[in-house]
Amino acid sequence: MAVFGIFGTKTANVASSTYYGLYALQHRGQASTGIVVNDDGVFHSYKDSGLTNEVFTPRILEDLGLGQMALGNVRYGTSGTRDRVNAEPMLVNHVKGRLAISHDGALVNYAELRRELELEGAIFHTANDVEVFAYMITKARLSEPSTEDAVCKAMERLKGGYSMLIMSPQKLIAARDENGLHPLCYGIRDDGEYVVSSETCALNTVGATFVREVEPGEVVVFSKEGVKSIRTHCGKKPERLCVFEYLYTARPDSVINGCSVHLARKRAGAFLAKAHPVEADVVIGAPDSGIDAAIGYAEESGIPYGLGLIKNKYIGRTFIDPGQSVREDKVKIKLNPVVETVKGKRVVLVDDSIVRGTTMVRVVKLLRDAGATEIHVRSSAPEFLNPCYYGTDIGSKEELVACKYTPADMAKMFGAESVGFLPIEDVVKLGESGTCKGYCKACFDGNYPTEVPADDNDNKYDHKISENK
Numbered sequence: 001m002a003v004f005g006i007f008g009t010k011t012a013n014v015a016s017s018t019y020y021g022l023y024a025l026q027h028r029g030q031a032s033t034g035i036v037v038n039d040d041g042v043f044h045s046y047k048d049s050g051l052t053n054e055v056f057t058p059r060i061l062e063d064l065g066l067g068q069m070a071l072g073n074v075r076y077g078t079s080g081t082r083d084r085v086n087a088e089p090m091l092v093n094h095v096k097g098r099l100a101i102s103h104d105g106a107l108v109n110y111a112e113l114r115r116e117l118e119l120e121g122a123i124f125h126t127a128n129d130v131e132v133f134a135y136m137i138t139k140a141r142l143s144e145p146s147t148e149d150a151v152c153k154a155m156e157r158l159k160g161g162y163s164m165l166i167m168s169p170q171k172l173i174a175a176r177d178e179n180g181l182h183p184l185c186y187g188i189r190d191d192g193e194y195v196v197s198s199e200t201c202a203l204n205t206v207g208a209t210f211v212r213e214v215e216p217g218e219v220v221v222f223s224k225e226g227v228k229s230i231r232t233h234c235g236k237k238p239e240r241l242c243v244f245e246y247l248y249t250a251r252p253d254s255v256i257n258g259c260s261v262h263l264a265r266k267r268a269g270a271f272l273a274k275a276h277p278v279e280a281d282v283v284i285g286a287p288d289s290g291i292d293a294a295i296g297y298a299e300e301s302g303i304p305y306g307l308g309l310i311k312n313k314y315i316g317r318t319f320i321d322p323g324q325s326v327r328e329d330k331v332k333i334k335l336n337p338v339v340e341t342v343k344g345k346r347v348v349l350v351d352d353s354i355v356r357g358t359t360m361v362r363v364v365k366l367l368r369d370a371g372a373t374e375i376h377v378r379s380s381a382p383e384f385l386n387p388c389y390y391g392t393d394i395g396s397k398e399e400l401v402a403c404k405y406t407p408a409d410m411a412k413m414f415g416a417e418s419v420g421f422l423p424i425e426d427v428v429k430l431g432e433s434g435t436c437k438g439y440c441k442a443c444f445d446g447n448y449p450t451e452v453p454a455d456d457n458d459n460k461y462d463h464k465i466s467e468n469k
């Protein structure tokens with residue numbers, strides 16, 4: 001999931017800029033998208049399921065009109081939460097005014113807070129955490145003098161990993177959980193408009209210059225008075241950026257906490273080459289996020305890098321799944337081997353992670369059918385052994401292949417010569433050129449930075465790594 005927002009004082013085509021910002025953040029969520037434009041306190045919104053370029057036609061963007069502020073979101077939803085009703089931003093009318101709210105992440109106490117609110121008479125319309133955020137903030141606003149004070153008060157009860165943006169008629173407010181699990185930053189454009197985004201790649205797209213990260217626990221308020229930082233929740237918990245942002249979630253051209261995602265991935269590949277060397281003729285990457293790590297593996301090992309798999313980039317929401325009953329293989333439709341690269345070669349195949357293992361069986365077969373004589377699978381993430389409760393779809397232990405099989409067993413299952421994973425001790429070194437003081441790596445080692453629910457079913461996983469991976 002991703003958030004994107006613009007604050008300015010002059011009337012401009014903020015809908016168009018938000019559209020391009022969301023387009024740059026599309027990799028973080030493909031289920032639904034939405035934009036709210038604020039024109040002197042009057043909100044115009046549109047949201048629907050689908051990709052940004054499918055949902056927003058030129059006519060819809062024109063109908064959103066001009067404004068001084070805008071808020072946008074792209075969202076991933078698993079089954080049951082993909083529909084339009086769960087799309088963000090959420091618009092809320094409350095006794096003190098109007099708000100639009102958008103978030104990236106998940107609450108670990110979603111079920112507890114929702115139950116508490118329902119017992120007080122609240123009626124929920126979605127299965128999305130953002131509705132709990134909205135209720136908690138509007139409830140706090142009854143006793144607090146401003147929206148930002150209400151956000152700070154609500155944060156006392158909101159537990160989990162989240163980056164959120166709230167737009168009131170006069171202000172744009174950015175907030176990040178106390179551990180700083182998900183990234184959030186802001187920049188400024190030449191015309192003085194502030195741009196807030198989950199990732200720096202979207203700042204670049206709309207011509208904004210990076211200013212800084214929103215700090216863990218910080219609330220940043222953009223208003224006509226300027227930029228105000230509220231640090232009530234800062235420094236209460238250790239910083240724990242999701243390390244999987246570097247391995248998979250973020251775009252390689254983004255910079256998180258001063259560290260290039262592309263360089264972090266190359267570093268993962270280099271560590272992998274040291275930990276799991278093998279004699280081979282070519283290193284190839286599984287597109288897209290395995291490519292950078294494959295280059296790092298090749299550079300460290302001295303084995304040449306080759307373009308071994310091509311991905312069809314045009315598979316979107318409208319992709320018709322061929323299912324089990326027809327001859328077409330979903331993996332073959334999405335991926336095709338470059339025979340000239342792999343035929344007669346001993347191949348190292350680097351992927352960003354191995355979750356369920358089902359796709360890897362097919363990819364190895366594709367390479368074998370294309371003439372690879374040996375296939376050595378390398379994952380630039382360590383073994384997934386635990387679920388994620390902070391918004392990344394790493395499901396229960398029963399679904400995780402590394403919970404059931406050793407790397408040697410996996411090699412047999414995949415039809416590969418060997419399988420190797422990034423050692424867990426190397427994962428914290430990926431962002432070493434940056435400023436981050438600590439990482440969440442709980443899906444690998446089980447050390448969660450917050451309390452987690454006793455019952456897995458209480459939680460939803462909002463962003464999906466990759467279908468059937």
Ligand code: SF4
Nearest residue numbers: 242388392440441443
């Ligand atoms: S559990 Fe894993 S995916 Fe979830 S926030 Fe932590 S490192 Fe990221």
